[in-house]
Amino acid sequence: MNRRKFIIKTNSYVIFSLSTVCAVGAAVPDTALLPFDAGSLATLRKSHAGRPFVLAFWSVYCEPCRDEMAEWDAVKRKHPSLAIELVSTDAPADRAQIDAFFAKYPPGPVQKWIFSDAFAERVRYSVDKSWRGELPKSYFFDAAHRVEVKSGRIDRAWIESWLARQASRDR
Amino acid sequence: MVIRVVAVGFMLLAWACANAQHAGHEDAARVELAASAAFDAQGVLWVVSKSGGHVMLRRSADAGKSWSAAQAVNAVPEGIGAEGDARPKIALGTRSEVYVTWTQPLSKPYSGDIRFARSIDAGKTFSVPLTVHTDRQEITHRFDALTVTRDGKLFIAWIDKRDMIAAGKGANYQGAAVYFAVSDNRGASFGGDHKLADHSCECCRIAMLPRDDGSVLALWRHVFEPNVRDHALGVMHADGRVSAVRRATFDDWAVDICPHHGPSLAADAAGRLHAVWFTQGAKRAGVFYGRLRLSGDGGVDALRRVGGEAAAHADLAVSGKRVVVVWKEYDGTRSRLRAMISDNGGDTWRERDLLATAGASDQPRALTHAGRIYAFWNTQREGFTTTVIAP
Numbered sequence: 001m002n003r004r005k006f007i008i009k010t011n012s013y014v015i016f017s018l019s020t021v022c023a024v025g026a027a028v029p030d031t032a033l034l035p036f037d038a039g040s041l042a043t044l045r046k047s048h049a050g051r052p053f054v055l056a057f058w059s060v061y062c063e064p065c066r067d068e069m070a071e072w073d074a075v076k077r078k079h080p081s082l083a084i085e086l087v088s089t090d091a092p093a094d095r096a097q098i099d100a101f102f103a104k105y106p107p108g109p110v111q112k113w114i115f116s117d118a119f120a121e122r123v124r125y126s127v128d129k130s131w132r133g134e135l136p137k138s139y140f141f142d143a144a145h146r147v148e149v150k151s152g153r154i155d156r157a158w159i160e161s162w163l164a165r166q167a168s169r170d171r
Numbered sequence: 172m173v174i175r176v177v178a179v180g181f182m183l184l185a186w187a188c189a190n191a192q193h194a195g196h197e198d199a200a201r202v203e204l205a206a207s208a209a210f211d212a213q214g215v216l217w218v219v220s221k222s223g224g225h226v227m228l229r230r231s232a233d234a235g236k237s238w239s240a241a242q243a244v245n246a247v248p249e250g251i252g253a254e255g256d257a258r259p260k261i262a263l264g265t266r267s268e269v270y271v272t273w274t275q276p277l278s279k280p281y282s283g284d285i286r287f288a289r290s291i292d293a294g295k296t297f298s299v300p301l302t303v304h305t306d307r308q309e310i311t312h313r314f315d316a317l318t319v320t321r322d323g324k325l326f327i328a329w330i331d332k333r334d335m336i337a338a339g340k341g342a343n344y345q346g347a348a349v350y351f352a353v354s355d356n357r358g359a360s361f362g363g364d365h366k367l368a369d370h371s372c373e374c375c376r377i378a379m380l381p382r383d384d385g386s387v388l389a390l391w392r393h394v395f396e397p398n399v400r401d402h403a404l405g406v407m408h409a410d411g412r413v414s415a416v417r418r419a420t421f422d423d424w425a426v427d428i429c430p431h432h433g434p435s436l437a438a439d440a441a442g443r444l445h446a447v448w449f450t451q452g453a454k455r456a457g458v459f460y461g462r463l464r465l466s467g468d469g470g471v472d473a474l475r476r477v478g479g480e481a482a483a484h485a486d487l488a489v490s491g492k493r494v495v496v497v498w499k500e501y502d503g504t505r506s507r508l509r510a511m512i513s514d515n516g517g518d519t520w521r522e523r524d525l526l527a528t529a530g531a532s533d534q535p536r537a538l539t540h541a542g543r544i545y546a547f548w549n550t551q552r553e554g555f556t557t558t559v560i561a562p
Contacts (some may be wrong), residue, residue: 120552
């Protein structure tokens, strides 16, 4: 009886953590990567209700993305209250490359995610119907969640100007 | 008992992960859809795709209704690039040769080698893979493309960063370069490495088109001053010469970006060039068809938008005056394979829905054989599909 109960408990733990384990593989990762799917942006909009946030997509296969990592690090350290959600569009199979990439080009203390659905069109469409997967691609949501879209490598001056606009709206 | 509990847990985990797609997720770990396809002169359809460390070859004698068992091209497993525009490629020679290329990623980010294997016994056996380029730095040699000319010469082109490395970090060398190598002995060896152009985009497929005079036209995404990622055309010759390098599209997409969304190119009987490409330029954004002018200052005729705002990864094929563009387009529920058909060389068009899938899918390809045009599409749920575009 006790044994049966133990098995059930263990298995319910396994099922409960399934989305995370399936998304990132069974090995203990160096960096926690949350699974990003077609429902994730709606969840983020709720959790950041009334506050601005940045949703930034990148890949280990994207060269201009490399140069953005230091920008996110610097922006996050200068503006710790700004939520930056950094999403890898890679597959879980690319996990080792992602860890190596972060070791070399650390993006700092931003929230990190990875696509958890191989049906990538479904995930992209949930964010932006006209996004064909080009990278880097960043979405800047203001406090009312009106969005400004930036394609390609982003420069620090533009991020600071967007942040200044958010600050002036607050006043 | 602990071991048994752990084992049961892992079994359930494996089962649950394997079935995760039924809960609205395609299992990202198992999806290897990137494939290339070509018909040979007898009408046999050949396909290469990636499975783990192997390029796998399959063939169909009935235009995709049934397939042979998969056969490994490389006996020893190695890394094979198959993300975005990267994928194994296949071309058929004029004397039953089967030529296969792929990019082997190396340990440094964005680095790779262009690998090649051939069969000269109609696919029964393959040579040990070789590296095509003589430059052996651990840098970018990626996005292989290959074609065979009418006189049987094999051209392989790729994106190469040796000139950017040589220029040094302070030089601000834009993008990469396009290099090529040619084999005139059925792939036994290659003469190269020849440079087609400096300053290509870093991560888009290269389109190649053999010409009657034995040269090969290439269309690729370029980086024009200061950072405009429109397309360029150029001619590669078997002796390594390069001619007629010019700008081909004029959308003004000024951005440092990695589109993984390269162009396609085909010619009609009159020698007119038909192309499809993707841009998010200042002048227009989306997927476009146009006829590329070879004379004068260049330019685009019969420019036309392909599909809607989610249209992606178009390819095209030409047979006589018929031009067919195929592409995929997500509609909020399914990815649809669509076609745009012209019977007058691209002046007027009609559209057709071909297929739809509710899961992950590869880029579609347009193929020709014996005057007919086919759409080839690899999807997670349906596998290889081959659809003839009815007259």
